[in-house]
Amino acid sequence: MAGVSRHFGLVRALDDVSIESTYGEVLAILGENGAGKTTLMRILAGLDQASSGRLFKRNEPYSPRSPRDAVATGVTLVQQHFALVPTMTAADNLLLFRSQREVRTSREQAATDLEELAGRLGFQIDPNRRVEDLSVGERQRLELLRAMDSDPDVLLLDEPTAVLTDTEADSLLEIVKGLAHDDNRSVLFITHRLREVVKGADRVVVLRNGKVVSPAAPVGERSASQLAGEMVGEAVHDAVRTGHQLGEPRLVVENLTAPGIGPLNLSVRGGEVLGVAGVGGNGQAELEFVLTGQARPSTGKVLFDGEGFADLHPRERIAREAAYIPSDRDRTALIGPMRCDENLLLGRTTRMARRHPYAADLMDKWSVRGLPEIAANALSGGNAQRLVAAREMDGTPALVLAFQPTRGLDPGATAFLRQALLDMTTSGCAVLWVSADLDELLEMADRMVVMFSGKLVGEFSPPFDRAAIGLAMAGVS
Ligand SMILES: Nc1ncnc2c1ncn2[C@@H]1O[C@H](COP(=O)(O)OP(=O)(O)OP(=O)(O)O)[C@@H](O)[C@H]1O
Ligand SMILES: [Mg+2]
Structure with a gap:
């Protein structure tokens, strides 16, 4: 991503952002609410277009006009909010996603593929359960499976751990690391949580108010408090309690x-x-x-x-x-x-x-x-x-x-x-x-x-x- 800006009216969601990721690594994108992280990923995934600036993939100009374009080029996004249809089964959700890519298979095939893919990533999933009956952890893993179904070489994850407990988050991060390190994919994931950057990412870039405040660098190079400072730009004050009295x-x-x-x-x-x-x-x-x-x-x-x-x-x-x-x-x-x-x-x-x-x-x-x-x-x-x-x-x-x-x-x-x-x-x-x-x-x-x-x-x-x-x-x- 080279010099990318995206404006919404007066809001500069992204302002001259340049970011580079490589294959075989997990790049964490850290930033507070409204920093522009989702906007950045939406542009990479063909859901939104930059106001200016350019994208490249494997040194070739890359300009996805739609999510389908992006998926066809090997770039898939797991969105911040669940995009699954709750009343449908896991397998049917996969079918739906496939049909958007104009890939048609039978239900049985989708179910088998889902189980197999899950097995390869090291967990299990029941393809015939309805999404609304799955826990949030299971839903998040299903989202990941659905994204992996098109075998992307660039995987974008927008706050995949936001709704997960620490244990669930850790196991997801392990899977994600494997996808980068073992399969030589490029994974970008967004988070607010410093501990996940430390646990799950190889490099980290910090965004604030639409700008890169500190360019991508190996995770060990900056302390947690340095990263936190860069993320919020100012010291976060502890909450203060003044003059409350207990009543009836x-x-x-x-x-x-x-x-x-x-x-x-x-x-x-x-x-x-x-x-x-x-x-x-x-x-x-x-x-x-x-x-x-x-x-x-x-x-x-x-x-x-x-x-x-x-x-x-x-x-x-x-x-x-x-x-x-x-x-x-x-x-x-x-x-x-x-x-x-x-x-x-x-x-x-x-x-x-x-x-x-x-x-x-x-x-x-x-x-x-x-x-x-x-x-x-x-x-x-x-x-x-x-x-x-x-x-x-x-x-x-x-x-x-x-x-x-x-x-x-x-x-x-x-x-x-x-x-x-x-x-x-x-x-x-x-x-x-x-x-x-x-x-x-x-x-x-x-x-x-x-x-x-x-x-x-x-x-x-x-x-x-x-x-x-x-x-x-x-x-x-
Ligand atoms: N479609 C839109 N129209 C107007 N403003 C928008 C639009 N999309 C995003 N913005 C604005 O752009 C800024 C960046 O938003 P973005 O969703 O990228 O932030 P974020 O870093 O993902 O935040 P969060 O951590 O809360 O998800 C925000 O100020 C947001 O209000
Ligand atoms: Mg967001």
């Missing part, structure tokens, strides 16, 4: 059960951050659905300020008094193709102000980089989450229900979100903060409970006993 219990959950969880008991006081720690998949999603009215409890009560959540329609209650930061922000928090200003009004019709000034002010106040009239799905991940926070938390809600609020965000956006959540407590708001990141909760929570296998096991107060919480998370009590 506001959110009270009594003997709550629902499919997969319970019985659960908890309470969150005004001004308090209650952290719910736990490895993902231990009932956090079910808890989220029940507390936000997306699923019905089988038994038990949820009270807010002494009143039944059930007396009001939960969604109505949430819309009026509570902020909800969903764990699956793409599917639950925003409507991608809709404009940012319209997204800011979702569920907020009671404050139907004139659309434009309201949205522009709000986006400014919450540091969302982007314009009110652009589609929400044009925002980078960190900016999309700031937009959600702006809609949900502006105007001091009484209750915040935050589920994995900083997952997948870069250090800058993470620090912003953490501070915003802490600031809520100064006005007596109760904050329920569910996170798979124990370090985060150790720092932020006033009290912690651990979710394991659908139940709450143990309650912890500061000074937190990290080892004890870790054991509870692992199901040892």
Whole structure:
């Protein structure tokens, strides 16, 4: 990639970027939210065109006009967000992808090929299971298989590990390394996580605000803190807590059960951050659905300020008094193709102000980089989450229900979100903060409970006993 720029109106997503990758190596592209990483990969994969600059592949000019062009030349992208069809089986998803390349095979053939390819990469997959029944780790591996089906010599991975646990991420990185080192392919992968750069990549390049801030260099040459500094451009400040006082219990959950969880008991006081720690998949999603009215409890009560959540329609209650930061922000928090200003009004019709000034002010106040009239799905991940926070938390809600609020965000956006959540407590708001990141909760929570296998096991107060919480998370009590 030589001197490539891409502008969207006034936004310079890429500004004179030159990057070179070689065969047999994994090149990590590190950068905070909005740095231009996805844009770079979309251009390489033929999904988008550069405003200026040139691309070369094996020293030949390379100008893909479509993803099909790119795939035909041996360049395949695994996108940041899952592109699989959830209601179809793994094998049918492969067929679909093949048909886009005008390759036609039978279902049985697709199933066999999938199993064989998986075997070659060192894992197993059931080709006849529906994608919606697969875990996120399995889905990510299926995405990889689908990409490898065309046998690319350049493999592009846009944040392949964002939704994975550390263990899943490590095993994916091992596979990816093999594809580069053993098969002499060129692999480029995007991440925010320094540990993955160290573990998975041979060289690393850092992007910030559309520019290369430090050219590709072997991973060992720069320390983690140097890389972090280059990525964010400024020191990230630890969150600061000011003047919060614990009040009466506001959110009270009594003997709550629902499919997969319970019985659960908890309470969150005004001004308090209650952290719910736990490895993902231990009932956090079910808890989220029940507390936000997306699923019905089988038994038990949820009270807010002494009143039944059930007396009001939960969604109505949430819309009026509570902020909800969903764990699956793409599917639950925003409507991608809709404009940012319209997204800011979702569920907020009671404050139907004139659309434009309201949205522009709000986006400014919450540091969302982007314009009110652009589609929400044009925002980078960190900016999309700031937009959600702006809609949900502006105007001091009484209750915040935050589920994995900083997952997948870069250090800058993470620090912003953490501070915003802490600031809520100064006005007596109760904050329920569910996170798979124990370090985060150790720092932020006033009290912690651990979710394991659908139940709450143990309650912890500061000074937190990290080892004890870790054991509870692992199901040892
Ligand atoms: N179609 C578009 N229209 C307008 N602006 C866009 C469009 N696509 C990207 N941008 C802007 O370009 C910038 C770079 O976005 P990009 O998605 O490449 O960032 P990123 O580094 O992948 O971020 P993240 O880590 O959050 O995924 C952002 O400011 C984004 O809002
Ligand atoms: Mg991106």
